[in-house]
Amino acid sequence: MRFQSVLASASLLCLATAHAGHRRRSVPSSPEALNPKLTNTIPNAQGGPTLYYNGSGPVPPYDRTSPIPPPLHPLSKQEIEDNIFNELEAIVNGDSLTTKCSKCIAGTEIMHLAAITQPVDVVVNLLIRACEAFPTVKDSISAATCYEEYSGIGGTGPYLAQLFAKMSAATGDMQGWCYFQWDTCSQPPTIAIDESQYFKPKPENKTTAPTPSSSQKRIITARSIKTINVLHLSDWHIDPRYDIGSEGNCTQYLCCRPYSTNTDLSTTSANASIPASRFGSLYCDTPADLALSAFSTMDQFVKRSSINFTIFTGDIVSHDHTDQLSRDYVEYEEKITFETFKAQMGNSPIYPTLGNHDSLPEAYTSPNSISDGDSNGRSNLFSWNYELLANMWSSDGWISRSDASYASTHYGAYATVTSSNLKIISINTDFWYTANIFNYYNMTNPDTSGILTFLADELQKSEDINQRVWIIGHVLSGYDGSNALPNPSALFYSIVRRFSPSTIAGIFFGHTHQDQLMIYYDYLPNSTIATNSSSVLRNTTLVDYSKPLSVGYIGPSITPLSGNNAGWVLLEVDAETFSVVNTQTYFANVSDANSWTTPVWEFEYDTRQVYDPNNTVPANAPLDGPFWHGVTENMLANNTLVEVYNFLETKSSAVTKKCDTKACAEQKVCYIRSGSTTLGNACPQDSGPV
Incomplete structure (x- = not known):
């Protein structure tokens, strides 16, 4: 009504103006028009x-209230x-959200609100x-029932409640959760790393490795440097529930158990298609005799008394x-x-790190800051471990004791110095593990x-005292993208590059x-990002593949699970620089386990003989980043060498998938x-072994 009155007044004004010949004149005020009377x-x-x-x-x-x-x-x-679940059901089954990503994020937001209020x-x-209710969720669990997965023995529900309570869209948590756990969203971008928060710039005098030692001593092979022997063990996965004679070729998980069956062949432990040998089976974890034989046969190849120390990279x-x-x-x-390791290796030290299967629930490790700890006053839910x-x-x-004290309150991590003055830093890699x-x-x-x-x-x-360092962890930082989260693995890459x-x-x-192995390279000059502060931001995707710096060795497993044979590695190490100068791998061909009277371990390969047969690299040169970069160049030029690497990856398993195409070779080298x-x-x- 007010808008119409204004229009009407404007029209009258225009009409009056027109009749007045466009001449403006003042209109005297009416006494009543401004009368202050309030009625x-x-x-x-x-x-x-x-x-x-x-x-x-x-x-x-x-101010009257209503x-x-x-x-x-x-x-x-x-x-x-019921109301919360109805909303979840409407998100999943309704039509208001049209993409799997939007449904997943909305559902996770609902769970976040539930966790902070209920x-x-x-x-x-x-x-x-x-x-x-939702098949996608049910298909993702490992327990027999949904109840057992979330609320029964070892149930993960209370831990997920803590996670949901902490999540926030402000830090991209819901999108990350929906990508890595449910594959419904696109991957969040990798952040630029603010290197100034973690370390100082690399000094000019710290850009090269120390010169190899020059003493004369023979350990594994004759070479003009003093070396020591180091044993690398990994992925022990001892199975005290392994059932001799049970189905070793089951169609469910885990095989070699009393309940294992093959539904395709209608077999059980009573008529197993491949009976589980007491010495091991290709699709099962490690039985006692296979585990112990790794040590009992070791003296055939190297005297355990000559092993300076052992690293165990978890699980x-x-x-x-x-x-x-x-x-x-x-x-x-x-x-x-660890009682077995101690008994088998005597006084030779063993330096372990935690694997993702060394916790309960599996892979779960939480920062000290996430909660108030447990009922016993510990600082972390997993401090007991x-x-x-x-x-x-x-x-x-x-x-x-001081290293152990630190490890007990810092996720099992420690830094210790060997008798030879090598520092070994063990880190808990569950903090970048996707699971x-x-x-x-x-x-x-x-x-x-x-x-x-x-x-x-x-x-x-x-670095300040010119001390050399080994880093040991379990979950690798790179390779095919399935193991580590992008941001922490990017920071790790920056740390490796810096030191x-x-x-x-x-x-x-x-x-x-x-x-397997991975090579770490320097960054390109344009990888730094200018800021208005003293921060140094690094785009860790801009890598200079002409400047290899370091290598990460991924140790073979004792367990043959997933079709790989059992294996361990002997490292020949420069006694002064602690660079690896050669490796030898030993394996047990578990395909033959049912014909054994005791496990048979064999020499598999010598790294220099396989990857540098013509001795193009000096005998005292380390098997470092530049060495392995040269191997990858040869792989790209010669697919046969890729096939060799692919076969040795599995410890010469009879079920190794072929990698005999150019596309597979390029993918393999890219992963390395x-x-x-x-x-x-x-x-x-989608170019891998077939």
């Missing part, structure tokens, strides 16, 4: 009320749970109901389903494993736990059950050259 001067009809101006008279004041709707009847906990048991119940516990694991079982496995392991390592004389749910909050922080800050600080201390090749003498992983997840993801896909 109407025009009388209302008889009986009508007096109308007031300016809120006078009985007009209610401005009644609000009465509160709804409080919902019971069950009604709240008791843990409500969140657990929601997980169980979602598992039972002790068998690959059981979630509902078959317990803290008692994990503790039992860890105890008997760190304390157990650190105490065993210290009691066995492998690390000092660790606690990595899916605050995802734009590449070091929520402080593990990588610890690594950089220890490397800096060693290589002067300080870092070796990097060692496990996890894949294969005999990818020390971070982002670099691995950039490799050609």
Whole structure:
């Protein structure tokens, strides 16, 4: 009405102006028009009320409050749970969200709100109901039932409740969760690394590796340097539940158990298609006799007394389903494993690192900051495990009490110095592992736990005193992009680049059950990003593939699970620089296990003989980044060499898939050259062994 009155007045004004010949004239004010009387001067009809101006008279004041709707009847906990689940169901099955990514993010946001407002048991119940209602969720679990997965023995529901409570869209957590766990969203971009937060710039005098030693001594092969022997063991996966004679070719997971069957062949343990040998089976974890034979046959190839020390790059516990694991079982496995290692290797030190199967639930490791710890006053939900392991390592004389004290409160990580003055830094790589749910909050922080800050600080201390360092971990930082999250693996790559090749003498992983390696390179000059502060931001994807710096060795497994033979590696190491100058791999051909009267271990290959048969590299030169870069160049020129590498990856397994095409060779080389997840993801896909 007000807008119409303005238009009407404007029209009258125009009309008056036109009649006046476009001459403006003033209109005298009416006395009544500005009369301050606050009631109407025009009388209302008889009986009508007096109308007031300016809120006078009985007009209610401005601050008068109005009644609000009465509160709804409080919902019971069950009604709240039902309402939340109904929203989840509407997101999954409804049409309002059209992409899998948007549905996943919306559902995760719902779970976040549930976790910060409701008791843990409500969140657990929601997980169980979602598992039972949505096939995609049910297909992802390893337990026999949804209840057992989330609430039963070893149930993961309470841990997921903690994760959901911590997640935030502000740090890209929901998108990261939906990409890495559910493959429904695109991968979040890798952040630029602010290197100034973690280390100082590389000094000019720390850009080269130390010169090889020159003493005369023979250890494995004759060469003009003094060397020591080091044993590399990985992925033990001892299975005390292994059932001799059971189905070793099962169609479910895990084989070689009393309940294993092959539904395609209608076989059980009573009529197994491939009976599980007491000495091992290609698709099963490690039985006792196979595990012990790795040591009992070792003296055929190298005297255990000549081994200076051993590195064990993780994974002790068998690959059981979630509902078959317990803290008692994990503790039992860890105890008997390190007691066995100690008994077999005597006074030769063993330096272990934690694998993803060395925790409960499997792969779960949380930062100290995520919660208030446990009911016993520990700083971390998983401190019981760190304390157990650190105490065993210290009691066995492998690390000092002070190193063990640090490990018990810092996720099993430690830095120790050998009798030869080599520093070994063991880090818990679950903090970049894709299967660790606690990595899916605050995802734009590449070091929520402080593990990588610890690594950089220890490397800096060693650089300051010209001390050489080995880094040991379990989950590799790169390769095919499936193992590590992009941001922490990018930071690790920057740390390796900063302290290589002067300080870092070796990097060692496990996890894949294969005999592999990764090369780390320098960055391109344009990889730094200008800022308005003193920060140095690094685009870690801009790699100079003409400048190899370091190499990461991925140790073969003792377990033959997934079709790989059992194996271990003997490292020949320069006694002064601690660079690896040669390796020899030994294996047990588990395909023959049913014909053995005892496990048969054999020499498999010598690295220099296979990859440098013409001795083009000096005998005292290390097997470092430049050496292996040269091997990859030869691989690209000669696909036959790729086939050799591909076969040796599996420890000469009879079921090795072929890699005899140019596309497969290029993919294989790309993986070898990818020390971070982002670099691995950039490799050609779907070109691998067939």
